[in-house]
Amino acid sequence: MQIVTTIEELRSIVKWWRGEGHSVGLVPTMGYLHEGHKSLIVKAVSENDRVVVSDFVNPTQFGANEDLSTYPRDMERDAALCEAAGADVIFHPSPEEMYLEDNCTFVDMNRLTKGLCGKTRPTHFSGVCTVVFKLFNIVTPDRAYFGQKDAQQLAVIRRMVRDMNFNVRIVGCPIVREADGLAMSSRNAYLNEKERKAALILHKSLVLGEEMLRAGERDAGKVRDVILKNMRTEPLARIDYVELVDAKNLEPVKKIEGPILAATAVYIGKTRLIDNFHYDSEA
Template sequence: MKIVKTINEVRKQVKEWKSLGQSVGMVPTMGYLHEGHKSLMDCARKENDKVVVSIFVNPMQFGPTEDLAEYPRDLEHDAEICESAGVDLIFHPEPEEMYADDFCSFVDMDTLTEGLCGRTRPVHFRGVCTVVTKLFNIVTPDRAYFGQKDGQQLAVIRRMVRDLNMDIQIVGCPIVREEDGLAKSSRNTYLSPEERKAALILNQAVRLGAEMAETEKDAAKVVLAMKEKIQSEPLARIDYVEAVDALSMQPVERLTGGCMLAMAVYIGKTRLIDNVLV
C-alpha cells in the first residue's frame, strides 16, 4: 500500500492501473477511520481491481463556528485500517495541494441542499460538492462508495454525478452501528461517558419511526413521535427531525415510496446524525 500526498502521484499511479485494464474504486473520507469506513473499503475491494482511499479534512465544508481545528486526525491508525482492508493507495494531501491561494471555482447545488443539514450548515454542501468533484477529477474512479449514514450527502453526490454527466457509479452502503445501536461516527469520540449513553436516543428514535412507518403513513405523526422520544432525553437538543423523499430530499406528507426519516441531534455540544429508509 502506498501513501501519497500529491495529485501528480495519484494520477500517475491510476493511469498505470488503467493502462492494464484495471478498474478503480474510491472511498472519499476525512480520516479518523472506523468500521463504517472499513465497510465501504470492503465493498470497494470486492468490486474493483484497485482501491483508493482519500484522507482529507476538507476546510471548505466547515463553517466559521464549526470544529475544523478539533476534528480528530490519526493517519497512522487510518493507514492500519486501510492496510487491513486491502487498500492499494491512500491519497493524503495538504490543503494547499487541493486549494491554491487564489482558488475561486466552486460546485454548488440548489434544492437538495436547502433542507436538513443544509439549513443550519449553509456552506457545507458547496464544500462537499467541490471537494468530491476535485477528487473524482484527480482519481477518475470507476466507482465511488459512500455511507447511508450521511443520507443527504449520498443523495447530493448521486444528483451531482447525474446532473454533471460524470462517468462514475455511486454506490451507497448501509449504516454501520455499534453493538448498542449508535451509528459509527468520528464525532462519537467527542462524547463523554454520560453523553455516549444519552446518544442512544437517536437510534431509539430511528427504530421507533421505522416501526411506526410499517402501518402509519402520516409523516407528521411519525415525526412527532420521534421528536417526543428524543425530547425525553435531557442531554439531547433537536436540530431537525424530518421525513423526506430519499432521492429529492424534499419533505413528504405520506410515507409511501422511497422515503427517509432523518435527524440531527445535539448531545451536549456534539452534533450527531442518523436516518432510516422506509
C-alpha cells in the same frame, strides 16, 4: 500499500493502473477511520482491481465556528485500517495541495441542499460537492463508495454525478452501528461517557418511527411527532431537526406513499450527530 500526498503522483499511479486494464474504486473520507469506513473499503476492494482511499479533512465543508481545528486525526491508525481492508493507495493531501492560494472556483447545488443539514450548515454541501468533484477528476474512478449514514450527502453526490455527467457509479453502503445501535461516526470520539449513553436516543427514537411505518401508519406528521417526543426525553439532547422527506428529491412529505428518508440531527452536548433510516411503503 502507498501513502500519496500529491495530485501529480496519484494521477501517475492511476494512469499506470489504467494502462494495465485495472478498474478503480474510490472511498472518500475525512480520516479518523472506523469500522464503518472499513466496510466501504472492503466493499470497494471486492468490486474493483485497485482502490484509493482519500484521507483529507476538507476545510471548505466546515462553517464558521465548526470543528475544523479539532476534528480528530490519526494517520497512523488510518493507514493500518486501510491496509488491513485491502486498499492500494491512501491519498493524503494537504489543504494547500487541494486548494491553490487564489482558488475561487466552487461547485454548488440548490434544492437538495436547502433542507435537513443544509438548513443550519448553508455552506457545507458546496464544500462537499467541490472536494468530491475534485477527487473524481483526480482519480477518475469507476465506482465511488459512500455511507448511508450521511444520507443527504449521498443524495447530493448522486445528483451531482447525474447533472454533471460523471462516468462513475455511486455505491451507497449500509450504516454500520455499534452493538448498542449508535451509528459509527468519527465525531463519537468527542463524547464523554454520559454523552455517549445519551446519544443512543437518536437510534432508539428512529426505531419507534420505523415501527409505526411497518405497522401501517402513513401520516408523516404523526411519525415525526413520536420521534420528536421520544428524543425530548433525553435532557442532553438538543434537536436540530427531525424530518421525513422523499428519498429522491429530499422534499418534506405529508403522506407516505413511496420511498422516504427519516433523518435527524441532534446535538449531544457540543457534538452534532446524525442518523436516519430509509423506508419504502411500496416494497
